[in-house]
Amino acid sequence: MISKINRKNATSLRKRGNNLNQKLKLLVILNLLTSAAASQALADTKLEVIRNWGLSLTSTFSAREISRESSAITVAIVDTGVDENHPSLSGNLWVNEGEIPNNGIDDDGNGYIDDVHGWNFAENNNNIGDRHGHGTHIAGIIRDSAPNAKLMILKYYSPKATGPANLANTVRALEYAVKMKARIINYSGGGTDKYGQEEMVIQDIQRKNILLVAAAGNERNNSDITPFYPADYGYSNIASVTAIDEDQS
Numbered sequence: 456m457i458s459k460i461n462r463k464n465a466t467s468l469r470k471r472g473n474n475l476n477q478k479l480k481l482l483v484i485l486n487l488l489t490s491a492a493a494s495q496a497l498a499d500t501k502l503e504v505i506r507n508w509g510l511s512l513t514s515t516f517s518a519r520e521i522s523r524e525s526s527a528i529t530v531a532i533v534d535t536g537v538d539e540n541h542p543s544l545s546g547n548l549w550v551n552e553g554e555i556p557n558n559g560i561d562d563d564g565n566g567y568i569d570d571v572h573g574w575n576f577a578e579n580n581n582n583i584g585d586r587h588g589h590g591t592h593i594a595g596i597i598r599d600s601a602p603n604a605k606l607m608i609l610k611y612y613s614p615k616a617t618g619p620a621n622l623a624n625t626v627r628a629l630e631y632a633v634k635m636k637a638r639i640i641n642y643s644g645g646g647t648d649k650y651g652q653e654e655m656v657i658q659d660i661q662r663k664n665i666l667l668v669a670a671a672g673n674e675r676n677n678s679d680i681t682p683f684y685p686a687d688y689g690y691s692n693i694a695s696v697t698a699i700d701e702d703q704s
């Protein structure tokens with residue numbers, strides 16, 4: 456009987472011991488996996504920082520954590536279009552809810568037919584594809600900083616167009632962004648000459664409390680001495696963004 460009990464207890468204990476051992480092993484494996492995942496995430500982040508030093512210098516990672524908690528905000532990107540099939544961007548495209556796609560009808564009556572994700576002002580159609588690359592680059596930076604942002608794609612620039620034509624298309628793109636209620640407009644371009652119609656739409660942007668983020672230029676100029684427009688029109692809703700290199704100069 457004793458031996459039986461002992462055998463039973465021994466068996467039972469061994470089973471519990473085995474269970475415990477299994478649980479311990481599982482915990483060790485989970486810890487290893489978790490720490491491996493954490494190490495990998497850290498390594499990936501470090502790699503991302505090394506590869507994209509600009510993300511680190513501009514505190515993009517901090518911005519991403521803050522904006523991750525926020526609701527979707529519509530950011531109009533006035534640029535060269537965007538690669539709408541890019542896996543990092545396709546889920547972030549703004550959608551014009553009033554427009555039925557591809558039916559050849561301007562369903563929302565805003566003057567643009569089938570403008571589902573924005574408009575191509577350079578060619579006057581709804582093809583927002585990017586043959587240049589600049590707009591896709593900019594969209595990626597915005598998407599990296601604000602993972603919930605909805606990107607309204609407004610293509611204004613064509614390398615084949617004249618300067619005045621690109622400027623006129625800029626104005627039309629800005630007017631569209633206002634009409635379709637973008638909260639932020641990004642314009643990573645500009646020039647050294649003022650343009651009356653551009654300033655008028657920017658005054659409207661100011662009245663409607665929309666933030667305009669505009670480039671200060673890549674020419675290493677002091678924009679207080681050599682103005683660059685639209686960054687330097689002087690309205691309080693304009694955030695002028697300069698360029699820096701890896702050494703912050």
Ligand SMILES: [Ca+2]
Nearest residue numbers: 561563565567
């Ligand atoms: Ca429309």
Ligand SMILES: [Ca+2]
Nearest residue numbers: 555560562569
């Ligand atoms: Ca339509």
